[in-house]
């Protein structure tokens with residue numbers, strides 16, 4: 450009899466696990482209350498990057514003189530933008546649904562919860578169905594964190610899910626939170642022409658990033674005229690007569706036409722019946738997992754944001770694949786564990802930012818001996834051809850062995866270029882391996898080879 454796997458939540462964690470497990474011979478059911486593809490496709494990655502791409506095109510039109518072109522102003526078409534976001538989401542979700550259908554995965558539209566260690570309940574429009582499972586995956590994702598001092602109304606006070614695009618374009622947006630999501634929204638709305646104030650709780654935007662990387666972004670934000678309110682924590686929002694006032698705990702007040710909350714997320718683990726199955730949940734509501742993504746109950750797994758690991762779509766997908774392999778008994782080799790330290794991540798701002806593995810500040814803080822080499826894009830022919838010489842490539846390696854330990858890239862196409870360093874970090878390649886690769890010319894990737902030398 451095939452392994453019966455039930456997956457609650459069809460985001461990147463759930464649908465990847467479903468696809469792999471079905472391919473490996475499992476009988477898979479996915480319960481999804483919204484859209485297969487998950488919040489990642491409906492609310493987070495895809496709409497934000499779609500609008501950022503539009504913003505990028507708009508900001509490009511403002512600096513075409515450098516390419517030897519006459520400048521013509523582009524303006525945002527909000528309804529067209531909405532159609533564009535929905536069109537892309539629809540195509541991606543259609544593709545995923547068709548793939549799962551073709552693999553024989555059963556998709557139930559409704560809310561899922563555990564009824565016991567081996568029983569899952571699906572509440573669908575057709576009624577309630579109880580399903581027996583040999584393995585269960587909880588991949589229910591997360592939702593925006595809403596503090597008790599804010600009431601998002603979808604008009605003036607927005608969560609990240611109410612901004613794709615907002616009903617009216619903000620004249621002046623106050624963004625609360627300067628992590629990855631916050632700065633991406635700042636970038637997006639300044640590209641669209643909005644004035645933006647960014648409330649930064651520490652003294653550095655992107656507080657968890659390498660200071661040199663964060664400084665490069667901050668420079669661009671200031672160039673765009675973003676008002677940075679540093680060392681301030683929002684403590685209240687008042688919305689009235691077409692304006693908002695965000696009060697900070699130090700007495701300062703940021704005024705604008707709209708406010709956007711970008712202060713993290715909370716896991717979707719409540720009301721899931723986890724306790725009835727004996728699954729442990731930590732104080733934050735996350736399901737702690739081991740290196741096979743198993744919860745404290747061996748056949749109940751968690752993937753994606755609800756697992757409390759890196760909240761990235763790419764990580765959720767990787768977990769989903771590993772879980773499918775583990776459920777089907779294909780997990781014997783050590784290197785099959787996910788090393789979260791080696792996950793690449795990107796911030797889709799201008800300049801774009803990406804990093805992987807060890808960061809310079811971290812190496813310094815821990816006293817780890819590291820060779821750091823840095824090359825500015827200004828030295829790369831392709832960057833000059835693109836009229837975009839901003840940024841740099843930084844590679845960290847072990848001085849004794851030359852093994853690549855990490856890297857940061859700031860500049861155009863950073864999110865694509867980091868793949869080379871990510872591969873080197875994952876495969877324990879040496880800087881000499883990058884140098885010995887004969888790269889195409891002229892490319893931005895040549896800066897990687899230069900930095901590796």
Ligand SMILES: Cc1cc2nc3c(=O)[nH]c(=O)nc-3n(C[C@H](O)[C@H](O)[C@H](O)COP(=O)(O)OP(=O)(O)OC[C@H]3O[C@@H](n4cnc5c(N)ncnc54)[C@H](O)[C@@H]3O)c2cc1C
Pocket residue numbers: 457458459460461462463480481482483484485486487488489490492493494495497498559560561562588589590591609630717721752753754755759760761762763764765
């Ligand atoms: C604005 C924003 C931009 C982002 N951009 C990026 C990016 O560029 N790159 C990147 O890698 N990551 C990005 N992320 C993070 C990424 O979106 C998440 O890490 C990713 O969605 C996590 O995937 P998941 O499978 O855990 O859950 P989700 O994508 O959240 O999917 C979970 C699914 O479970 C369903 N569900 C929940 N409860 C139930 C239930 N009881 N029954 C049935 N179904 C249920 C939900 O409807 C949802 O479809 C971004 C996040 C935000 C907020």
